[in-house]
Amino acid sequence: MQLGAYAAKKLLTPSAHERLLLRCSTNVDNLRAGRWDTLLTSALVVESPMELPYALLLLAVLGYAEYAYGAWWAAGAFLYGHVGASLLVYGGLRTLRTNAATRSAVDVGISYGRNALAGALAATLRGARVRTSACTVLIALSARPFLRGRTDFTDAGHLLSLGLGLSLGAWGRRRGLGYRSPQ
Numbered sequence: 001m002q003l004g005a006y007a008a009k010k011l012l013t014p015s016a017h018e019r020l021l022l023r024c025s026t027n028v029d030n031l032r033a034g035r036w037d038t039l040l041t042s043a044l045v046v047e048s049p050m051e052l053p054y055a056l057l058l059l060a061v062l063g064y065a066e067y068a069y070g071a072w073w074a075a076g077a078f079l080y081g082h083v084g085a086s087l088l089v090y091g092g093l094r095t096l097r098t099n100a101a102t103r104s105a106v107d108v109g110i111s112y113g114r115n116a117l118a119g120a121l122a123a124t125l126r127g128a129r130v131r132t133s134a135c136t137v138l139i140a141l142s143a144r145p146f147l148r149g150r151t152d153f154t155d156a157g158h159l160l161s162l163g164l165g166l167s168l169g170a171w172g173r174r175r176g177l178g179y180r181s182p183q
Contacts, residue, residue: 019105021047026086028103030092042108043082058110061118069124074117077168081116085161089153101130115142115158116165123169138162 012020023030024041031038050058065074081141093102115138122134142162145155 007166018106020044021108022104025105026090027100027105027107028090031090032094036121039086040079040084040172042086043079043110043113046110047106058114061114061121065117068121077120077165078110078113079163080121080168081164082110082113084164085112085116085157088160089157092156093153098153104151107154107157108121110155111154112161115161116168119162119165119180120169120172121165123132123166124173135166138166 022044024038026038026042049055056072061077062074065077105111119135119138122138123131125134139162142155142159145151146159
């Protein structure tokens with residue numbers, strides 16, 4: 001994904017790059033027009049390459065999720081959070097009857113899926129204290145923009161996707177989802 005973002009930024013003209021981002025975006029205009037494929041394509045496209053610390057953090061979260069619970073569970077949690085938060089944000093923006101700039105804004109990237117996966121992992125950690133601490137830190141980080149009073153629909157999506165991930169992890173823990181021991 002990072003190589004694709006780098007290539008798109010370097011190989012496409014700025015207008016072609018912007019058209020790609022807008023076509024893959026889960027914005028209100030695209031979803032209202034029935035472009036439901038954007039619920040998947042938006043998770044595969046990022047506006048620009050991530051900074052190295054964030055890329056390493058993403059690899060660590062994805063790697064741990066796959067190691068501990070398997071690739072299917074990790075992919076499912078990621079997609080559940082990404083699609084779920086995208087639809088909730090879409091519904092909220094439609095209800096609020098936002099302006100044209102917001103309805104057509106670029107909304108692509110992996111952050112909704114990443115937040116959901118991190119929340120699901122935190123909610124399945126062993127030990128009540130460790131689990132509670134991890135969940136509290138994630139909630140505080142996602143709520144920080146709201147406390148500063150500078151929020152947009154993406155911040156709401158981050159908090160929603162974290163909530164979806166936390167609820168998925170709690171559901172899985174109650175159903176006996178546990179850390180897989182290495183073979």
